[in-house]
Amino acid sequence: MNWYLQNGKDSDVIISSRVRLSRNIEGIPFVQKCKTEELKTVYDKMKDATIAIGYGLKFISLKDLDDLNRELLVEKHLISPEFSKSKNPYTAIIINDEENICITINEEDHIKIQVFSSGLELENLMNLAIEIDQKIEELVPYSFNKKYGYLTACPTNVGTGLKISTISHLPALTITGNSRKVLNAVNNLGMSIKGIYGEGAKSDGDLYQISNNQTIGVTEKEITKNLKLISGKVIEQERMARKYLTKKGIDLEDKLYRDYGVLSNARKMSEEEARELISNVKLGTDLGIITELDDSKISRLILETKPASIQIKVGKKLSIYEQEIERANVIKQIIAN
Amino acid sequence: MNWYLQNGKDSDVIISSRVRLSRNIEGIPFVQKCKTEELKTVYDKMKDATIAIGYGLKFISLKDLDDLNRELLVEKHLISPEFSKSKNPYTAIIINDEENICITINEEDHIKIQVFSSGLELENLMNLAIEIDQKIEELVPYSFNKKYGYLTACPTNVGTGLKISTISHLPALTITGNSRKVLNAVNNLGMSIKGIYGEGAKSDGDLYQISNNQTIGVTEKEITKNLKLISGKVIEQERMARKYLTKKGIDLEDKLYRDYGVLSNARKMSEEEARELISNVKLGTDLGIITELDDSKISRLILETKPASIQIKVGKKLSIYEQEIERANVIKQIIAN
Numbered sequence: 001m002n003w004y005l006q007n008g009k010d011s012d013v014i015i016s017s018r019v020r021l022s023r024n025i026e027g028i029p030f031v032q033k034c035k036t037e038e039l040k041t042v043y044d045k046m047k048d049a050t051i052a053i054g055y056g057l058k059f060i061s062l063k064d065l066d067d068l069n070r071e072l073l074v075e076k077h078l079i080s081p082e083f084s085k086s087k088n089p090y091t092a093i094i095i096n097d098e099e100n101i102c103i104t105i106n107e108e109d110h111i112k113i114q115v116f117s118s119g120l121e122l123e124n125l126m127n128l129a130i131e132i133d134q135k136i137e138e139l140v141p142y143s144f145n146k147k148y149g150y151l152t153a154c155p156t157n158v159g160t161g162l163k164i165s166t167i168s169h170l171p172a173l174t175i176t177g178n179s180r181k182v183l184n185a186v187n188n189l190g191m192s193i194k195g196i197y198g199e200g201a202k203s204d205g206d207l208y209q210i211s212n213n214q215t216i217g218v219t220e221k222e223i224t225k226n227l228k229l230i231s232g233k234v235i236e237q238e239r240m241a242r243k244y245l246t247k248k249g250i251d252l253e254d255k256l257y258r259d260y261g262v263l264s265n266a267r268k269m270s271e272e273e274a275r276e277l278i279s280n281v282k283l284g285t286d287l288g289i290i291t292e293l294d295d296s297k298i299s300r301l302i303l304e305t306k307p308a309s310i311q312i313k314v315g316k317k318l319s320i321y322e323q324e325i326e327r328a329n330v331i332k333q334i335i336a337n
Numbered sequence: 338m339n340w341y342l343q344n345g346k347d348s349d350v351i352i353s354s355r356v357r358l359s360r361n362i363e364g365i366p367f368v369q370k371c372k373t374e375e376l377k378t379v380y381d382k383m384k385d386a387t388i389a390i391g392y393g394l395k396f397i398s399l400k401d402l403d404d405l406n407r408e409l410l411v412e413k414h415l416i417s418p419e420f421s422k423s424k425n426p427y428t429a430i431i432i433n434d435e436e437n438i439c440i441t442i443n444e445e446d447h448i449k450i451q452v453f454s455s456g457l458e459l460e461n462l463m464n465l466a467i468e469i470d471q472k473i474e475e476l477v478p479y480s481f482n483k484k485y486g487y488l489t490a491c492p493t494n495v496g497t498g499l500k501i502s503t504i505s506h507l508p509a510l511t512i513t514g515n516s517r518k519v520l521n522a523v524n525n526l527g528m529s530i531k532g533i534y535g536e537g538a539k540s541d542g543d544l545y546q547i548s549n550n551q552t553i554g555v556t557e558k559e560i561t562k563n564l565k566l567i568s569g570k571v572i573e574q575e576r577m578a579r580k581y582l583t584k585k586g587i588d589l590e591d592k593l594y595r596d597y598g599v600l601s602n603a604r605k606m607s608e609e610e611a612r613e614l615i616s617n618v619k620l621g622t623d624l625g626i627i628t629e630l631d632d633s634k635i636s637r638l639i640l641e642t643k644p645a646s647i648q649i650k651v652g653k654k655l656s657i658y659e660q661e662i663e664r665a666n667v668i669k670q671i672i673a674n
Contacts, residue, residue: 250604250605250662251605253604254603254604254605254665257602257603257604258598258599258602258603260598260602261595261597261598261599261600261601261602261603262595262598262599263598264598264602265594265595265597265598265601266591266594266595266598267587267590267591267594268587268588268591325587328591
């Protein structure tokens with residue numbers, strides 16, 4: 001099963017965890033300064049290395065994917081929107097069937113090792129990332145400086161080259177009006193927190209990414225420990241807010257079930273409305289109020305209602321209006337299933 | 338089965354039909370001028386006559402019913418709100434199990450014979466009313482004037498003493514903004530049409546009563562023919578408006594199914610909101626869009642979500658807030674059944 005359909009630790013609040021290591025190959029300029037043949041060298045080296053890395057990884061050139069399938073990778077948070085639109089002819093991903101490992105080639109850096117898990121799973125992810133990192137390093141020597149550590153295109157990644165993040169679902173903090181306070185507190189603790197679809201809007205599905213700012217002068221272990229600590233605090237705050245909300249009893253139940261009723265019966269629905277309703281329905285499910293759904297269905301609702309997912313399912317490009325109708329169909333099918 | 342749970346002719350538009358004959362007993366003043374012992378005479382005469390009238394009728398003194406059960410009769414449109422609150426100790430109804438016959442004793446007139454049917458069923462109802470009328474007349478002589486006809490307390494009933502009416506459901510005329518036009522046209526044709534819960538408000542469930550104004554100088558047959566004709570025109574207009582609406586396709590379907598989703602999933606609901614949602618869900622059912630419900634469930638939803646029905650079901654008086662919660666329960670039970 002794909003990692004994002006699984007049920008992880010603390011997944012009532014933490015949707016997923018990600019570890020990313022930025023690496024560059026010794027003796028080749030950073031991507032932005034590369035000549036075409038140098039980009040090809042990186043691309044070929046990694047293509048040749050793929051089998052040897054193991055994990056059932058496959059090398060997929062981005063130019064072999066159509067627009068919708070690139071967009072699907074973005075919707076799964078496996079690659080960035082910018083990378084999906086890159087004109088560079090030597091971009092690729094190295095990915096396994098479970099999609100919990102996705103290495104990007106010639107994005108901002110030559111190599112970005114990314115590993116994913118549902119729920120809060122930082123240490124295990126960190127270990128997996130380091131294991132993959134060591135296997136690759138045996139095959140292609142990295143650009144490394146004794147004083148600074150790993151060298152990266154963007155100075156904010158120099159050192160460990162590590163970005164570690166969690167995505168949390170904070171609907172109760174939003175409803176009780178406390179999300180701003182928690183966001184500020186996390187930012188003051190040296191971590192970065194932001195809505196994953198952009199700032200502040202209610203329609204962002206109440207999903208927030210927490211990630212480390214610092215990559216140099218601290219060890220991977222310290223960064224991991226810190227993010228775990230802060231994610232734990234956020235979990236605590238969100239759960240307190242939920243406890244407070246449940247005291248509202250029937251009023252909360254009524255609000256969440258009305259949203260469930262609209263979600264499961266509408267005949268057309270915008271992406272934005274779906275996000276908002278799914279967020280509340282997920283809250284209802286996590287609180288044990290809504291019993292018609294489970295975590296796996298919620299994960300599918302979040303992913304499969306996005307534009308590229310919908311169009312790939314139907315097998316053709318759709319207008320926004322057609323997507324809205326098909327989105328309602330998809331939602332009904334997932335819920336009924 | 339009670340008449341109001343049955344499925345009648347043209348019941349996509351016409352909810353029900355009613356024929357009412359106002360009669361008074363010869364030699365006894367009208368109710369408002371009666372002494373207590375005269376009220377008792379009317380009451381006793383009709384009590385004694387009940388078995389002889391037939392139809393499985395039973396005599397029930399209103400003073401033997403508590404507030405909620407009187408209110409329930411109002412909610413079923415079997416008696417008027419004023420009659421349910423009457424302080425007169427000699428009020429009664431004569432009613433059968435199907436509740437399609439309900440004769441009121443000492444309301445505005447000594448005797449009001451009322452017969453009901455679901456759907457559009459005017460001639461049969463008229464025949465039944467006349468049949469009952471003749472049986473009663475054999476037992477108690479009526480106050481009748483050769484020139485004017487039957488004498489009644491209110492001059493607007495003198496002559497035939499006949500009020501005949503239909504209740505129609507006109508949601509499409511409301512949605513398309515044409516209800517006012519149709520209401521005016523009916524009023525100009527010498528019939529009276531009005532919202533059954535009061536004027537104009539959207540929350541009246543789009544239910545309208547059409548009834549005759551004239552009771553003198555015309556025969557029962559002419560009145561019946563006229564009301565049938567005009568109800569037919571209203572049916573035609575409403576069906577045209579529905580046909581127009583169905584051209585909106587998915588947009589209409591979406592609207593009606595969202596209402597169905599809220600109706601079937603809410604955990605508390607006001608009487609007003611229930612009326613509005615049930616009206617739209619009935620439209621969806623009549624158009625064949627909503628397939629989860631049938632006419633019998635719709636009839637139950639309309640009746641059993643009213644305040645007295647809810648409280649009688651629970652077996653005690655409830656606050657408005659408690660009624661809202663219980664109303665949502667009742668709705669879910671009817672839909673799931």
